[in-house]
Amino acid sequence: MSPTAEDPVLAVQDLRVTLPSRQGRLAVVDGVSLELRAGEILGLVGESGCGKSMTGAALLGIAPGPSGQVSSTAMRLGDLDLAQLDERGWRRIRGSRISMVFQEPQTALDPVFSVGNQLQEVIRRHRQFNRRQARTAAADMLASVGFADCARVMRCYPHELSGGIRQRILIAMAMVCHPQVLVADEPTTALDVTTQAQILHLLRDLARRSGTAVLLITHDLAIVEAICDRAMVMYCGRISEEGPTRALMQYPRHPYTAGLLAAMPRLSPGQVEPVKGIPGSVPAPGQRPPGCSFSKRCERADDLCRSQVPVLHGADPAMPAAVHRHACHHPLVHPIGSVTA
Amino acid sequence: MPGFEPTHRVWQKLRANRAGLAGFALVSLYGLIALSVALGWAGQEWSLVSGERWESASSEHWFGTNQLGQDIFQRAIYSVRIAFEIGLLVALTSTLLGSVCGAISGWCADTWADDGVVFITGVLDSIPFYLFAAAVAFAFQASAWAMQIAMVATFWTTTSRLVRAEVMRLKNRDFVQSALAIGLPPHLVLLRHVLPNTGHILLAQAAMVFVAAIKTEVILSFLGLGVQDGVSWGLMLAESTQEVLVSQFNNHLAAAIPLLLLLLGFNLMIDALQDALDPRQGSA
Ligand SMILES: Nc1ncnc2c1ncn2[C@@H]1O[C@H](COP(=O)(O)OP(=O)(O)O)[C@@H](O)[C@H]1O
Ligand code: SF4
Ligand SMILES: [Mg+2]
Numbered sequence: 320m321s322p323t324a325e326d327p328v329l330a331v332q333d334l335r336v337t338l339p340s341r342q343g344r345l346a347v348v349d350g351v352s353l354e355l356r357a358g359e360i361l362g363l364v365g366e367s368g369c370g371k372s373m374t375g376a377a378l379l380g381i382a383p384g385p386s387g388q389v390s391s392t393a394m395r396l397g398d399l400d401l402a403q404l405d406e407r408g409w410r411r412i413r414g415s416r417i418s419m420v421f422q423e424p425q426t427a428l429d430p431v432f433s434v435g436n437q438l439q440e441v442i443r444r445h446r447q448f449n450r451r452q453a454r455t456a457a458a459d460m461l462a463s464v465g466f467a468d469c470a471r472v473m474r475c476y477p478h479e480l481s482g483g484i485r486q487r488i489l490i491a492m493a494m495v496c497h498p499q500v501l502v503a504d505e506p507t508t509a510l511d512v513t514t515q516a517q518i519l520h521l522l523r524d525l526a527r528r529s530g531t532a533v534l535l536i537t538h539d540l541a542i543v544e545a546i547c548d549r550a551m552v553m554y555c556g557r558i559s560e561e562g563p564t565r566a567l568m569q570y571p572r573h574p575y576t577a578g579l580l581a582a583m584p585r586l587s588p589g590q591v592e593p594v595k596g597i598p599g600s601v602p603a604p605g606q607r608p609p610g611c612s613f614s615k616r617c618e619r620a621d622d623l624c625r626s627q628v629p630v631l632h633g634a635d636p637a638m639p640a641a642v643h644r645h646a647c648h649h650p651l652v653h654p655i656g657s658v659t660a
Numbered sequence: 661m662p663g664f665e666p667t668h669r670v671w672q673k674l675r676a677n678r679a680g681l682a683g684f685a686l687v688s689l690y691g692l693i694a695l696s697v698a699l700g701w702a703g704q705e706w707s708l709v710s711g712e713r714w715e716s717a718s719s720e721h722w723f724g725t726n727q728l729g730q731d732i733f734q735r736a737i738y739s740v741r742i743a744f745e746i747g748l749l750v751a752l753t754s755t756l757l758g759s760v761c762g763a764i765s766g767w768c769a770d771t772w773a774d775d776g777v778v779f780i781t782g783v784l785d786s787i788p789f790y791l792f793a794a795a796v797a798f799a800f801q802a803s804a805w806a807m808q809i810a811m812v813a814t815f816w817t818t819t820s821r822l823v824r825a826e827v828m829r830l831k832n833r834d835f836v837q838s839a840l841a842i843g844l845p846p847h848l849v850l851l852r853h854v855l856p857n858t859g860h861i862l863l864a865q866a867a868m869v870f871v872a873a874i875k876t877e878v879i880l881s882f883l884g885l886g887v888q889d890g891v892s893w894g895l896m897l898a899e900s901t902q903e904v905l906v907s908q909f910n911n912h913l914a915a916a917i918p919l920l921l922l923l924l925g926f927n928l929m930i931d932a933l934q935d936a937l938d939p940r941q942g943s944a
Contacts, residue, residue: 381837381840381841385771409843410843410845411843412843413840413841413842413843414841414842414843415843417733418841418842419838419841421834421837421838421841423834424835425832426833426835427835427837427838428835428838428855429835429853429856430835430840431856431857431859432853432856435926440842441842441851444842444843444844445843489838490838492838492842581900
């Protein structure tokens with residue numbers, strides 16, 4: 320069977336990240352499955368503390384600390400079985416076939432080395448390039464993330480550059496080996512609004528041009544709406560709803576998604592009501608209620624919710640199961656006919 | 661070293677600091693003296709009896725002569741070399757030991773390796789220094805290195821503790837996570853990205869150990885636990901305790917004044933270095 324455009328570049332089944340605690344091992348990521356296709360941008364949204372960053376790092380085989388553990392029932396990158404990789408194998412993949420951009424451009428670059436130095440380090444780690452070839456590749460990459468004077472940028476040290484420029488450089492570092500998958504963990508959270516938009520456009524542009532699949536981690540649904548093709552909503556280490564961005568945002572089925580949407584500040588003309596947040600906060604990994612972990616904050620919760628974990632499925636007959644799915648015993652219903660696939 | 665801040669910024673900051681520059685000039689002067697003694701250009705006649713007992717200063721004996729008729733100037737100059745030799749050796753060795761142990765201990769915090777390093781530094785720090793130095797000097801009496809061993813064993817712990825704290829702070833920074841995320845193995849991340857970021861601590865700490873070693877050498881030599889064959893300011897001071905009783909101050913002053921000036925120069929230089937090299941002050 321030859322690969323087609325529909326085959327996912329990254330397919331992960333039942334991803335778990337566990338940490339030791341007094342009550343035994345706690346799952347901070349608890350059975351997440353996801354598929355990414357070439358050139359696609361998938362948003363991973365949720366409040367802070369939901370386990371989004373842990374999920375992102377787990378995709379690079381990075382566990383939280385020496386006592387953290389990552390496991391999955393299946394994990395494939397193209398034709399490569401990631402589940403079989405040992406640590407050395409992972410190191411060959413990281414930065415070349417799957418790479419990552421972090422939240423804080425202020426601290427994500429090493430303050431004591433120049434930009435060119437750090438870019439070339441990535442290249443020379445993964446390619447058999449000599450110094451000159453590495454320089455050229457670094458300059459080319461800087462040009463494709465929008466720098467005009469690449470030679471000058473390469474000589475700069477991080478503290479000489481603004482947050483937006485640093486984030487561009489970090490994206491260049493992540494993309495320089497043409498990875499199949501890019502995990503971007505809140506890449507614009509630390510930036511001002513104008514710069515945010517530029518960075519998001521750059522990510523979208525790179526994904527389309529190079530065919531790299533992007534997992535965009537964010538707590539901001541507005542960012543998902545702006546550039547993601549699909550979105551997954553995460554709560555307490557589990558996926559509560561996933562689907563095409565438009566369907567998910569117009570017709571949310573899960574009360575948590577609806578709550579996030581209601582909490583989203585909108586600049587639409589019709590808006591008069593103040594933004595209302597979801598009551599309560601994300602429980603710490605050790606304090607999650609049995610059954611649906613959202614039950615303490617959910618208006619629709621009943622005894623079934625408090626005793627049985629809802630599984631992710633697409634029960635809606637109007638919606639193909641694989642497209643828009645939710646994990647809720649009592650999902651929101653939308654007027655018949657309003658739902659279009 | 662590639663690991664420091666852009667050099668021109670360090671120079672800018674250093675140049676703006678007058679006192680620091682004066683200190684740097686003073687230390688360089690001593691460095692030149694030490695070098696010319698080591699190369700055999702000066703101070704070679706420190707042990708030669710070249711005059712009468714207690715001659716006063718003259719064009720032949722610039723600082724006069726001591727009880728044995730040796731030239732005090734030659735002895736004071738030669739002592740600079742001894743001081744620098746000991747200072748450099750002790751500073752380099754304890755910085756190396758301290759940075760390696762501190763880095764490993766900070767990187768592997770809360771593992772047996774860290775526990776081991778913390779335990780050893782704790783034990784060494786709890787022993788009063790001069791008692792410890794005396795014990796080591798006594799135990800290794802046969803060896804010319806007794807004093808140096810005692811100093812390294814004591815001084816590396818501070819470097820180690822500082823580096824440990826800094827590494828623990830740095831390892832949660834995103835650039836360390838980034839370095840792991842580009843596929844670098846942990847030991848290379850530590851070596852290439854974490855340790856260079858402790859450069860300002862290492863350099864300032866090495867300078868401080870250098871000074872401490874020189875001071876300690878003088879004290880130990882004065883007590884007869886230090887320099888065995890050779891001359892040092894400490895030995896000169898020990899000799900001069902007899903001489904000041906009969907109002908002969910040349911030997912005493914020729915050891916005390918250069919020592920004080922060197923310590924002054926070093927302290928000024930270290931302050932300036934600490935200000936100029938801290939990468940946190942240059943950023944954002
Ligand atoms: N080193 C750690 N030890 C124990 N728990 C942790 C650690 N780091 C994070 N956590 C917990 O794991 C959960 C998921 O964290 P994270 O993935 O960073 O969330 P998000 O990125 O969605 O904000 C949080 O509830 C947090 O409290
Ligand atoms: S399963 Fe129950 S508690 Fe959980 S979100 Fe759905 S209605 Fe609310
Ligand atoms: Mg996060």
